[in-house]
Amino acid sequence: MKGAGTIQDMPRVERPREKMMRYGPEKLGEEELLAILLRTGTRGRNVLDLAGDLLRRFGRGELAKAGFAELRAAPGLGPVRSCEILAAFELGRRYLNGKKAGIYLKPRDIWEELRDVRGEKKEHFVVFYLDTRNQEIKRDIVSIGTLNYNLVHPREVFEPAVKNLAASVIVAHNHPSGCLEPSDEDLSLTKRLSQAGKLLGIELLDHVIVTKEGFMSFKQKGLL
Template sequence: METQISTLREVPHEERPRERMMRYGAESLSHAELLAILLRTGTQRQSAVHLAGSILKQCGNLRNLMDMSMEELTSIRGIGPAKALQLRAGIELGRRITRSRLDDTVTVRRPKDAADYVMEELRYLKKEHFVVLFLDTKNHIIARETLSVGTLNASLVHPREVFRAAIKCSSASIICAHNHPSGDPAPSPEDIMLTKRLAEAGQLVGIEVLDHLVIGDGRFISLKEQGHL
């Protein structure tokens, strides 16, 4: 009996989440335990689970972790470049899974179709990202591109960059989308002005702007539905 207790005590903390995952499944693990599996090992002073807990405490929540840069991760004690890369790789895989339908043909029939397509990618970002969806004559999405990453409350986009990319893709029409880091999708006067500029430029080059979506946290607003297109 003493031998069994001693053996259990010798099991490294960072291995226990793996055992629990194998026995009970990933859904039974806490955020810290899942992060510990990605980290693989801790440090001389703390286990992988404790290190994962430190990361969560530093970033505040999983949403903030998604947007942490390599520099921000490596600033946490116990996280070097290798561990930071492991975390970034895991986060990127999660993002790609949510966007896996990019490999399938998606037809946009209503604003919600386009909003659903970009929602999970954009809703948690701390800075404004301006994304353009390129469509063919049947309203199938044939490509997407992030054309601008702005500050917390502004995104700088020039129509020529938008339509240069659209022409490169042989796009018949486009749908623009950008996120509001505040989570509130209410359009600003600048959003409305940009929408009108894009629509005017689209008329000149023969590529219609079907909509401009403002993405919040689980919500969106269509500027076309609001009468701005």
């Protein structure tokens, strides 16, 4: 019945939501599961057609890795639907990994959290403020633009840390060029932030450079 009419034209027992209630989620295909998230189709395309279009556009397994901008650009997805899809996959990742929400111990955690930033055309400098259990208190985008002393000052990083009683911070920024090698400015800034953190008793745990393809940890490279 796909491609002809609407979901309402299908026999009730074959509709994705009714099928899930009757047989359980494990009996549904990927298109049907995604159709339940999407809820409705678009003009001329029922929700199963739309779900199939999205799976073909991104490829099997790649939809879960898409960021907001990529989803938003897909036909039939507005900002609300894009956010709902992102939320569903993020919940799945957190439960699958057995990781408590908002706890960051590895550079890959930061890379995954910054999926919307890592493809930006300008550098975004992000600070994660953590408590004594490495659980996120808050995060801020401190600057947007090429990293330099004027754009990112230790004060901009640590004032919110003191205000929010953070025990430590992790900083990260994207490299639009796709290169994961730290620049001289990256190295200098990291050193200044580390020194400032030691004076305040707020440890800089890591500085992570992210791109679409991967990440580089100053801690893992012995640069911090």
